[in-house]
Amino acid sequence: MSNLEVGIVGLPNVGKSTLFNAITKAGAEAANYPFCTIEPNVGVVDVPDPRLQVLSDMNQARKIVPASIRFVDIAGLVKGAAQGEGLGNKFLSHIRQVDAVAQVVRCFKDENITHVEGGIDPIRDIEIINTELCLADLESVEKRMERLQKLAKSGDKKAREELDLLNRVKEVLGEALPARRVEMTEDELLLVRDLNLLTLKPTLFVANVAEDEVATADVENQYVQKVKEYAAHEKAEVIVVSAKVESEIAELDETDAKDFLAELGLTESGLDKLIKASFKLLGLITFLTAGVQEVHAWTITNGTKAPAAGGKIHSDIERGFIRAEIVSYDDLIAAGSQNAAREKGQVRLEGKEYIMKDGDVTYFRFNV
Structure with a gap:
């Protein structure tokens, strides 16, 4: 990201x-x-x-790298x-x-x-653009449906499921409405992901x-x-x-x-x-790393687990992940320093299943 x-x-x-x-x-x-x-x-x-400058001052960091x-x-x-x-x-x-x-x-x-x-007329303007995007998506959907029909006729269950979904999408696009209007499960969204629909x-x-x-x-x-x-x-x-x-x-x-x-x-x-x-x-959040060398903001999707967050910094961190040492930004600032936060028990060791939160100030322990 x-x-x-x-x-x-x-x-x-x-x-x-x-x-x-x-x-x-x-x-x-x-x-x-x-x-x-x-x-x-x-x-x-x-x-x-603004958190970056505060962390930079606290760590006397040489540089700041924002998201x-x-x-x-x-x-x-x-x-x-x-x-x-x-x-x-x-x-x-x-x-x-x-x-x-x-x-x-x-x-x-x-x-x-x-x-x-x-x-x-802003609504007319929006609809002009929507119509063009819908027409482009309709072409992509129809091409995929042509390929799936042969598989569906041969009894392929997955092809039938995808055809049913694409029929629903096609119906909405045919009314010049975006594919966002179609209620889809997460599994159904995965089915259409590689079509890269504009709408x-x-x-x-x-x-x-x-x-x-x-x-x-x-x-x-x-x-x-x-x-x-x-x-x-x-x-x-x-x-x-x-x-x-x-x-x-x-x-x-x-x-x-x-x-x-x-x-x-x-x-x-x-x-x-x-x-x-x-x-x-896009459901994005920011976690932070802070030290003398630099204070760095990293962008991840909300719901990302600690190892994958470490992978944003370097693939070795994700591959050799052991633990993440984490303190929330608010706790760190209230304590005044990393050492003070540690003395108060606010620095936590989190494992592979930990879901990152916005403002987590993080140090990754890993071994490759």
Whole structure:
């Protein structure tokens, strides 16, 4: 999960590029995305985590390594992409590579910025993109079904089960609804995983609003309310940002950025909201390692056991795992030091079945 990627998609002129450019300026690096001929840009952004500086000060660490998230700027979509219009299949293949999708939706009026569809209607915009993704998924499902039908006729039980599931998925996709709408068990999700369906990817709607309403749009902007209602049916999250505000913040240093946000009545930037929402969307948590050499944040899926978490650092740790020495961040800070926490009995030795928690400050014991 260290290369966690969120694809930013949207119709032309919805603020997608403005938002991405702000992210890229905030990011540690910008790099080419290696998958296709027409290459989207990638912005690599540090995940804000104030715990790292506190641990660094405690350990007098030489460096801090935060968790990072990669935002992939995917070219603007047009109607007919599933049939090859615009960037067509290239656009769709870019989306297949990412872990989650952030769909930027325009929720502001501006006579100086024309809308590709003629007027402001966020639900129409969402449905244009959804339709193209559904059509692409429908093609993948139908191809798989053709291959399975012969096996099912020969009496293959697994093929029949998968066909039944794909029929349910096909029915929903045929109504231009995402595959997320289909109730599936964990076993059924495993059956369709290698199809890499676009409309099964965790999705976040980013409602882009005008600068002067960013503090109140969450409750007062009628377009935002419509997006929220739509998202509730889609099993999707919604965050409100102003791409214009984000582009201005990206030009400021940390102190000035905080002052600017306060003037607007905001407590955090849209970028921070986007990062937090992306982590929540993908069920991610962070554990920490701390010492004189470095303080390091590691991203794992919620529910990960200790050996697999150690494997994020090095495969040898997972292979030769013995125990994890763990203290919760809150306990460590309250105690004042690792030694003080140990004296209070707050440093625990955990075995192979231990499920990691967010903020676990961890030292792995292993032998290879």
